[in-house]
Amino acid sequence: MSTATWVEGAAGSLFDVDNLPWGVFSRPGEDPRVGVRIGDRVLDLAPVAAAEMLDVHHVFQESSLNALMAEGRAVRTSVRRWLTGLLTDETERDLVEPHLVPLADVTMHLAIEVADYVDFYASLDHASNVGRIFRPDQEPLLPNWRHLPVGYHGRSGTVVASGTPVVRPCGQRKAPTEDTPTYGPSRRLDIEAELGFVVGTPTAMGDRVEVDAFADHVFGVVGLNDWSARDIQAWEYVPLGPFLGKSFATSISQWVTPVEALDAAWVDLPGQDPRPLDYLSPDTARGLDIDVEIELNGEVVSRPPYRSMYWSPAQMLAHITVNGASLRTGDLYGSGTISGPDRDQRGSFLELSWGGTEPFAGGHTFLEDGDEVVLRYTAPGTSGGRIALGEVTGRIEPAR
């Protein structure tokens, strides 16, 4: 239980002192550097840390969180304790307040240098829906799905910060009714509402990360929209998986929520049957109770519950490294689309419109030019209220 913050408007808000997400900001004419959010302000950490002679003060001068993230869990948690003191102790106010910048006065940037980006497929409801839509005559889940978190590598270089416009991609697509493929703008542009997990502490090749070592390696959590061109994807994806149907853009929130802020959000998984192999530690893996909200042009169209996800974030990390693949600071992995069992809990337009056959939200099937999507995430905070994770927004621009 933390003491109340002295920062005006922050106490009781979704960005109270039990949240404190990290980001990279700049003021006009200045270089981007590291900040932390409290209420509607960003704390410019570099001068405060220098004045307080924090030994890691140099990491706050960087244009990404990677140097801070590479410091590891002990530094991350001790910096968090120090920040909590600064923001709750009235005697620190004179030092700190001059460095609290209104969010309206800053530009936010992509907070991390993404190393490898992996995307999973961890929602039972999403995988089942996709199976029913694409293979209506077959068992919706493929044989491997309940045995391992199915995943693949995506394109790191096109991970962008929330707010970046998304240009409708062009590419090759062939509808089942067409004889040959054609080239043109995607006609089935979609979202995937996901969470992303950002690795801070790296590993060497050959090392495996156990499920219970999740917080030793993962620095924080971002909102993530894995934009998807379903027509391009459907034509290209056999046998090597999604490629250009995904690689044009992946948006992540400007703010990275430290895993410590989610201490009150861990819940039991819904249940795994059959029991996964031991390296996936089925007895200790836990889920996250995070509420997601998908807004299309100002209207909430779905509320996927993250707590319904089948595979846990720690199991996904154990799986990534079970073959000895190393981790780097800045590695990012997505949960896959978050869909709950109910119709208004689906995390993609593919599912909300059931493959384009059931328009929703006033006639929508897939994304139209000019559409704006906002993903919002909240979770129980450690002080009894709720915290917000970083939101993810994007507007569709016409194909070029």
Next chain:
Amino acid sequence: MSTATWVEGAAGSLFDVDNLPWGVFSRPGEDPRVGVRIGDRVLDLAPVAAAEMLDVHHVFQESSLNALMAEGRAVRTSVRRWLTGLLTDETERDLVEPHLVPLADVTMHLAIEVADYVDFYASLDHASNVGRIFRPDQEPLLPNWRHLPVGYHGRSGTVVASGTPVVRPCGQRKAPTEDTPTYGPSRRLDIEAELGFVVGTPTAMGDRVEVDAFADHVFGVVGLNDWSARDIQAWEYVPLGPFLGKSFATSISQWVTPVEALDAAWVDLPGQDPRPLDYLSPDTARGLDIDVEIELNGEVVSRPPYRSMYWSPAQMLAHITVNGASLRTGDLYGSGTISGPDRDQRGSFLELSWGGTEPFAGGHTFLEDGDEVVLRYTAPGTSGGRIALGEVTGRIEPAR
């Protein structure tokens, strides 16, 4: 036609002055920096470039080629002209010779910081063989294969330099005859003999690279071994493609051959039917006449011809970017396994042993602990002889 080099032993060798591949080397106790190979020596460029007041001399002090590669095509070709002058003009000998270090005295390092790694599947013979082995009752090629270069993203963080030992990966695998998956070391560890193409000049999101702009963006070519655990891959790969079956290690040559050294190696493609869509410029795309040799424990077991590849390197690059995905300096894309039409031209053990059913090379099917594989590549040089591309070696260590 260049003048002969004064460097002893280099003229007429596979590393004559028409080759000049780039690498990153270090001498004992010194930091890695950029060098160029001539004969059996590496030219330590930083002091020579500084003495000659080359305006880009700083890029040779770096521990990767990325800064040099980012300078773009004009700088790359002008540096190559300058180097050719240094190494052929006897009057430069006194300046240059003290900085020629015998290869035996240096350690070579991973030459590039890999941004995104994409792997293609561009050999018709390889894709057909894999189809016949895995789906014997069906058409070997999937419907999309002749319409686009099928590819996917791999793991950048586990791209390693030739010579790095490869630890047999563990993971989850299930043979068709087994009821449930088990965990353990891969029993079907394989190679894939490929070429890799390294991007120097980046693009912005939204830009596309035309087929005829290949050399404006690609800096050079590496040998590449895409180590593959076939049993892990076979169980995991539906529907999102290869993941842990590939992500444990990908080896690339220590030397990066500049595209200019391959000017004499371009040949017509074997032919594309049906005609691909216009963005793949079927009339202008060309292949590369590069001979590949696969050596297993000292014995040559296959000689795949790169000239038999269906999709051209420039078409692959155009495909990567057709959806507006940006390129970064250090992006690497692999050709996919190079297999020719004949049995002794197959580029993987999967094909050489026909799915493990036809042992080759004295009883081999897949890789055994202690096996050493060397991939060698040669091409026509611009001076009438042949040049060698960087070789790729790796020895299998037991699972941990």
